[in-house]
Amino acid sequence: MAGKTLYDKLWQDHLVRQNEDGSALIYIDRQLLHEVTSPQAFEGLRLAGRRPWRIDANLATPDHNVPTTDRSTGVDGIQDPVSRIQVKTLDENCESFGITEFKMNDHRQGIVHVVGPEQGATLPGMTVVCGDSHTSTHGAFATLAHGIGTSEVEHVLATQCLITKKMKNMLVRVDGELGTGVTAKDVVLHVIGVIGTAGGTGYAIEFGGSAIRSLSMEGRMTICNMAIEAGARVGLVACDQTTIDYVRGRTYSPTGENWDRAVEAWQDLVSDDDAEFDTVVEIAAADIEPQVTWGTSPEMVTGVSGEVPNPADEADAVKREGYTRALQYMGLGANQKITDIQLDRVFIGSCTNSRIEDLREAAAVVKGRKVAATLKQALVVPGSGLVKAQAEAEGLDRIFTDAGLEWREPGCSMCLAMNPDKLGQGEHCASTSNRNFEGRQGFGGRTHLVSPAMAAAAAIAGHFVDVREFVKQ
Amino acid sequence: MNKFTQHQGIVAPLDRANVDTDLIIPKQFLKSIKRSGFGPNLFDELRYLDEGQPDQDCSGRPLNPDFVLNKARYQGTSILLARKNFGCGSSREHAPWALEDFGIRAIIAPSFADIFYNNCFKNGLLPIVLDEAVVDQLFAETEASEGYQLSIDLERQCVIKPDGSEIAFEVDAFRKHCLLNGLDDIGLTLQYADDIRDYETKRRASAPWLFDTIK
Numbered sequence: 275m276a277g278k279t280l281y282d283k284l285w286q287d288h289l290v291r292q293n294e295d296g297s298a299l300i301y302i303d304r305q306l307l308h309e310v311t312s313p314q315a316f317e318g319l320r321l322a323g324r325r326p327w328r329i330d331a332n333l334a335t336p337d338h339n340v341p342t343t344d345r346s347t348g349v350d351g352i353q354d355p356v357s358r359i360q361v362k363t364l365d366e367n368c369e370s371f372g373i374t375e376f377k378m379n380d381h382r383q384g385i386v387h388v389v390g391p392e393q394g395a396t397l398p399g400m401t402v403v404c405g406d407s408h409t410s411t412h413g414a415f416a417t418l419a420h421g422i423g424t425s426e427v428e429h430v431l432a433t434q435c436l437i438t439k440k441m442k443n444m445l446v447r448v449d450g451e452l453g454t455g456v457t458a459k460d461v462v463l464h465v466i467g468v469i470g471t472a473g474g475t476g477y478a479i480e481f482g483g484s485a486i487r488s489l490s491m492e493g494r495m496t497i498c499n500m501a502i503e504a505g506a507r508v509g510l511v512a513c514d515q516t517t518i519d520y521v522r523g524r525t526y527s528p529t530g531e532n533w534d535r536a537v538e539a540w541q542d543l544v545s546d547d548d549a550e551f552d553t554v555v556e557i558a559a560a561d562i563e564p565q566v567t568w569g570t571s572p573e574m575v576t577g578v579s580g581e582v583p584n585p586a587d588e589a590d591a592v593k594r595e596g597y598t599r600a601l602q603y604m605g606l607g608a609n610q611k612i613t614d615i616q617l618d619r620v621f622i623g624s625c626t627n628s629r630i631e632d633l634r635e636a637a638a639v640v641k642g643r644k645v646a647a648t649l650k651q652a653l654v655v656p657g658s659g660l661v662k663a664q665a666e667a668e669g670l671d672r673i674f675t676d677a678g679l680e681w682r683e684p685g686c687s688m689c690l691a692m693n694p695d696k697l698g699q700g701e702h703c704a705s706t707s708n709r710n711f712e713g714r715q716g717f718g719g720r721t722h723l724v725s726p727a728m729a730a731a732a733a734i735a736g737h738f739v740d741v742r743e744f745v746k747q
Numbered sequence: 748m749n750k751f752t753q754h755q756g757i758v759a760p761l762d763r764a765n766v767d768t769d770l771i772i773p774k775q776f777l778k779s780i781k782r783s784g785f786g787p788n789l790f791d792e793l794r795y796l797d798e799g800q801p802d803q804d805c806s807g808r809p810l811n812p813d814f815v816l817n818k819a820r821y822q823g824t825s826i827l828l829a830r831k832n833f834g835c836g837s838s839r840e841h842a843p844w845a846l847e848d849f850g851i852r853a854i855i856a857p858s859f860a861d862i863f864y865n866n867c868f869k870n871g872l873l874p875i876v877l878d879e880a881v882v883d884q885l886f887a888e889t890e891a892s893e894g895y896q897l898s899i900d901l902e903r904q905c906v907i908k909p910d911g912s913e914i915a916f917e918v919d920a921f922r923k924h925c926l927l928n929g930l931d932d933i934g935l936t937l938q939y940a941d942d943i944r945d946y947e948t949k950r951r952a953s954a955p956w957l958f959d960t961i962k
């Protein structure tokens with residue numbers, strides 16, 4: 275019999291009940307909650323007179339709507355009344371159901387996907403869910419992590435389980451050494467360019483190979499974060515010493531005898547050597563250069579030395595049509611060089627790239643330089659209060675502000691522009707976030723997804739540049 | 748939840764691949780703490796020429812005459828014909844809520860994004876996957892004849908064309924059962940409360956750290 279994949283093992287460990295029709299009940303160890311997708315779930319519980327099954331398995335924090343500027347006036351100071359109500363509703367729901375919440379002005383507040391791992395609330399071998407598609411981030415810990423809808427949030431609150439179906443297994447193996455200046459973000463954008471935004475639909479993708487093994491936890495989180503942009507609800511990286519070292523000593527990590535037992539159990543959180551995957555994609559690390567998206571879907575991506583494609587060269591009619599529409603929306607011409615794209619704003623942040631390592635990478639590029647005069651704004655938004663404090667302890671905030679970038683309070687910010695940070699119509703933005711959909715960062719806004727180092731270099735140059743050349747200057 | 752058994756209605760063709768959830772319902776409308784009222788903002792950026800705001804009366808806003816759902820012949824649409832990877836992007840259930848509130852009961856496409864597909868079933872909306880060639884054919888027929896309607900029979904798992912011919916589709920048994928009967932998942936799962944408790948007891952013994960309290 276063939277061995278098991280990591281996903282197979284995680285599935286098996288959490289299976290409560292397998293139904294004959296193929297659906298199954300799996301147990302959920304941790305649920306993360308934020309203000310946007312939870313109010314209707316709490317309301318549902320209330321209407322049905324239900325209580326949460328295990329209150330202590332939940333952790334909440336507001337992130338999407340919170341302002342990233344001055345917060346001294348608290349929640350009442352949130353300008354937009356609708357945002358304010360949503361944040362208040364989360365506070366009220368957590369209070370009335372007894373759920374632990376890091377409120378807006380708590381120093382531990384931040385983007386759920388940054389906060390969970392940072393607190394040790396995400397542990398190897400767990401199942402983690404959140405009403406947010408980027409829950410795939412937590413798979414970096416060999417954790418089975420799904421994004422779910424609001425009805426499912428309510429279901430998990432009420433039953434501690436999720437009704438789901440087993441996915442297929444895909445292995446994306448990235449072997450070899452990444453070139454200097456090529457980061458985890460470039461790897462995942464490149465993978466999406468290869469397999470497409472629907473390439474992973476129906477699969478749990480395990481990222482493996484020597485290039486993945488050599489990444490830090492921050493890098494692995496960046497990769498798993500964007501598994502959903504390849505269509506896969508679940509991204510995974512096997513557990514190893516890097517994982518264990520990251521988890522040790524965090525607030526909710528096990529201690530004492532439990533720690534030893536846990537570490538022993540975590541040794542098994544790898545795919546067996548003889549495990550069979552339904553699909554295997556092999557990628558050579560050496561082929562990857564810094565990436566930039568030119569269109570309105572993450573698969574519309576190319577290397578920084580490349581150019582915007584010409585739709586006329588595309589044989590597939592639906593694709594050609596999609597390319598034409600994307601170029602029109604983005605205000606770009608066929609065969610335009612990527613490095614000729616002029617920028618209006620730069621955004622460094624989001625659950626993809628707002629951890630300490632990302633900020634270090636960006637700071638190293640802007641240090642001693644000045645943001646281009648043509649830029650309207652360059653924002654740096656740390657992923658959590660703790661990341662912010664750490665960055666400030668290292669002096670990164672000064673490097674940014676000296677260079678002319680703004681240093682903000684933690685939250686989702688311009689990743690989806692539910693708070694006041696947004697793009698104006700027609701503006702081009704180099705963004706370290708994960709989605710370049712139409713209107714994502716503001717009505718008519720034009721997003722280009724890049725790594726923190728590439729965003730930083732673009733902020734200085736005012737247009738895209740190859741960060742590898744740039745740092746030599 | 749609404750039941751879905753049989754449905755007949757006007758079909759509108761949304762001819763574009765990878766329609767994402769930001770397009771279905773832009774984020775400014777996600778600030779609502781309610782489940783209803785999203786219909787007027789369905790496809791907001793495609794449907795209107797101006798930028799929509801939450802809690803705004805949409806009746807006086809300038810419509811985009813080129814957008815399919817604004818065309819006279821597609822008024823009253825309840826079946827949406829779409830291209831591949833429909834519903835990609837975020838997990839927001841506001842997307843099916845908006846479709847449902849607008850009056851859409853079923854969506855036919857060659858493929859759907861996983862989370863969106865799942866969310867549809869929780870809201871009485873039926874996503875139907877058909878072969879790309881079949882979908883192409885339906886696009887051609889819908890565009891060719893004004894007032895084109897399809898019937899859907901979930902029990903028999905088929906789409907019935909105006910000429911009476913039938914196209915079979917797959918749907919998994921559990922989801923079908925819930926949709927046909929308008930069943931609430933939570934109630935169903937709680938029937939297995941003992942299984943959940945048994946699981947917890949065993950798991951607590953083998954992996955006690957998973958039950959450390961968040962506080």
Ligand code: SF4
Nearest residue numbers: 408624625686689690
């Ligand atoms: S940072 Fe962006 S992608 Fe991440 S949770 Fe927030 S809004 Fe979603």
